[in-house]
Amino acid sequence: MKPTLVLVGRPNVGKSTLFNRLTKTRDAIVADIPGLTRDRHYGHGKVGDKPYLVVDTGGFEPVVKEGIMHEMARQTLQAVDEADVILFMVDVRTGCTAQDKIIADRLRQSGRPVFLVVNKAEGMRREVVTAEFHELALGDPLAISASHGEGVHELVELALESF
Numbered sequence: 576m577k578p579t580l581v582l583v584g585r586p587n588v589g590k591s592t593l594f595n596r597l598t599k600t601r602d603a604i605v606a607d608i609p610g611l612t613r614d615r616h617y618g619h620g621k622v623g624d625k626p627y628l629v630v631d632t633g634g635f636e637p638v639v640k641e642g643i644m645h646e647m648a649r650q651t652l653q654a655v656d657e658a659d660v661i662l663f664m665v666d667v668r669t670g671c672t673a674q675d676k677i678i679a680d681r682l683r684q685s686g687r688p689v690f691l692v693v694n695k696a697e698g699m700r701r702e703v704v705t706a707e708f709h710e711l712a713l714g715d716p717l718a719i720s721a722s723h724g725e726g727v728h729e730l731v732e733l734a735l736e737s738f
């Protein structure tokens with residue numbers, strides 16, 4: 576069985592951009608409109624001779640009667656069930672938000688391995704990027720740029736180290 580990497584995070588942090596890079600496809604929908612990706616996308620990738628499966632989440636229906644937070648929580652939990660490794664993405668440009676903290680709490684409770692990935696970090700110093708995300712208490716934040724490809728290879732190697 577291939578290990579499954581699941582991308583989790585609030586809308587617009589760059590999950591689909593990272594998915595496309597990890598699977599070398601354009602299957603996921605990338606857009607400036609938060610919540611555009613519907614449901615989950617599955618793709619295959621390989622690092623060295625190690626194959627993996629990637630799941631892009633964040634299919635937040637823009638019109639959900641229970642509200643977006645409820646839908647996000649539901650989808651996050653569902654995705655976590657399928658994960659060997661969770662890549663929890665946050666956005667250095669918006670900083671650490673209340674939604675990030677809620678997701679972090681749930682992920683910590685899940686007991687699954689979680690890597691905290693700080694995206695949109697191109698051209699920034701690592702210490703500056705990661706500083707404010709330590710409070711999520713999910714270990715050392717890893718700085719990447721999904722759109723520029725910076726830190727992505729290192730991230731996948733680390734995430735799949737034990738597989």
Ligand code: GDP
Pocket residue numbers: 584585586587588589590591592593604605606607609610611612633694695696697719720721722723
């Ligand atoms: P998702 O909602 O989490 O799937 O986020 P998307 O992948 O759709 O990306 C949301 C927006 O962030 C798009 O405009 C992307 O081009 C942009 N984006 C994604 N990754 C990066 C990055 O590494 N750096 C910058 N500056 N923008 C990014």
Ligand code: MG
Pocket residue numbers: 590591592603604605611612632633
């Ligand atoms: Mg998306």
